[in-house]
Amino acid sequence: MIRDGALKGWPVTGWRQDRSEIGEDVVIVEEPLEIQVALRGEASMEIFPIAVTMRTPGHDEDLALGFLYTEALIPEPGVIAQGLSLERPSPNEIRVILPEAMRIDRERLTRHFYMTSSCGVCGKAAIEAIFVQGYPPLPEAEPVIPIGLLCDLPRRLREAQALFRRTGGLHAAAIFDAEGRLLWLREDVGRHNAVDKAIGAALREGRLPLSRSLMLVSGRAGFEIAQKALRAGIPILAALGAPSSLTLELAQATGMTVVGFLQGDRANVYTAPWRVRMSSLASSDRP
Template sequence: MGRDGALKGWPVTGWRHDRLETREDVVIVEEPLEIQVALPREGTVEIFPVAVTMRTPGHDEDLALGFLYTEALIPEPAVIARGLSLERPSPNEVRVILPMDVWIDRERLTRHFYMTSSCGICGKAAIEAIFAHGYPPLPEEEPVIPIGLLYDLPRRLREAQALFRRTGGLHAAAIFDAEGRLLWLREDVGRHNAVDKAIGAALREGRLPLSRSLLLVSGRAGFEIAQKALRAGIPILAALGAPSSLTLELAQAAGMTVVGFLREGGANIYTAPWRIRQSPSSEPTV
C-alpha cells in the first residue's frame, strides 16, 4: 500500500458482473492539519493552536492562510506584504507568524475552531457576525457574465480536476475571472478546505479582493462557503448543487449573486440575477 502525497494505494476486492477480481485502487489521503498562529512580542513568541481540520495534504499553507483570512483572524490582505511568514513544525502543522505590528484578538485565537472534513465550522454566529467582521464591498455594476460562459464552467472545472479523475473522492473549488479564465483550482476532501485553499492562493499572490471573479464549487453552496466568498470580495458564487436558505439570506443582504444547479444548458439564479446576462447570438449556449 504505497503513498504519494495526496494519494494512497489500497487493495480492493471488486465484483464486475459475475466475476471477482482483486486489484490495487487509489484512494485520497485524509489527515488532520493543525493551524497555528504565532505572535512575536519583544523577544518572545506566543503560539496559539487555532484550528484542526481534516484535509487532503497539499497546498497546506494556502489552506491555513485562506482559513485565517476568511475567518477574519488575519485582518486584511495587506498583512501578507508586511512580513507575514510560514513555518512547518511537522507535516501536519502549519504555523502562521504574524508581523509584530498586527493587532489580533487573542480571545478569538484561544477559541478553538474544530472542523470535520464534511461540515465546515459548526455553531458559527449567523449573518450579523459576518457583517461585524467586515468584508470588501461588492461591485454594483460588474462583473456581468454571459449565460453561455457560465454553462461552460462545469466542463472547465472537470477538465482541471486531476485528483478527482484518479480517485472520485474530492471536492473542488475554482476561481475564474470574468472572462472565464481559470485562476486557481484546489481539491480537497473537505469542500470548505478547497475554498480556503483557493482563496489562500489568491491571498498569497496579493490578488484580494477578487471583485471581478467567480467562485465555482463542485458540491452545494453552504453558508460557510458563501461567507468565505464574501470575505474574499467575490461577487458571484456558483455551485453544481443547491444553495441553503442561510446562504441566500446572506447573499441577498450583501448583494452577492448565487447560482445553483449549474450544468451545461441550465442554471438557477437565486440572488442578484442582473450579473448574469443572455449570451450574444454568436456565443454557444449549450
C-alpha cells in the same frame, strides 16, 4: 497536477462482468492538519493552536492563510507583505507567524473555530457575524457573465480536476475571471478546505479583493462557503449543487449573486440575477 502524498494505493476486490478480481485502487489521502498562529514578543513567541481540520495534504500554506483570512484573524490582505512567515513544525502542523506590528484580537485566537456546517449557529447571528468581520464592498455594475459561459464552467472545472479523475473522492473550488479563465483550482477532501485553499492562493499573490471574479464549487453552496467567498470580495458564487436558505439570506443582504444546480444546459439564479446575462433578463432587473 497530482501532488505527492495526496494519493495512496489500496488493495480491493472488485466485481467485473460476473466475476471477482483482486487489484489495487487509488484513494485520496485524508489526514489532520493543525493550524497554529504565533505572535512574536520581545523575548519569546506565543503559539496559539487555532483549529484542526481533516484535509488532503498539499497546498497547506494556502489552506492556513485562506482559513485565517476568511475567519477574519488576518484582518487585511496586505499583511502578507508585512513580514508574515510560515513554519512546518511537523508534516501535519503549520504555523503562521504574524509580524510584530500586526494588531490581533487575542480573544479570537483562543476561541475554537467550527470547521463543518453542523455547528448549529442561528441564522441571525451568522449573518450579523459577517458584517462584524467586514468584507470588501461588492461592485454594483460588474461583472456580468453570459449564461452560456457560466454553464460551460462545470466542464472546465472537471477537465482541471486531476485528483478527482484518479479517485472520485474530492471536492473542488475554482476561481475564474469574468472571461471564464481559470485562475486558481484547489481540491480537498473537505469542501471548506478547498475554498480556503483557493482564496489563500489568491491572498498569497496579493490579488484580493476578487471583485471581478466568480467562484465555482463542486458540491452545495452552504453558508460558510458563501461567507468565505464574500470575505474575499467574490461577487458571484456558483455551485453544482443547491444553496441553503442561509446562504441566500446572506447573499440577498450583501448583493452577492448565487447560482445553484449549475450544469451544461441549466442553472438556477437565486439572488442578484442581473450579473447573469440571459435573453429573458430585462435591463430593468438591474439595480
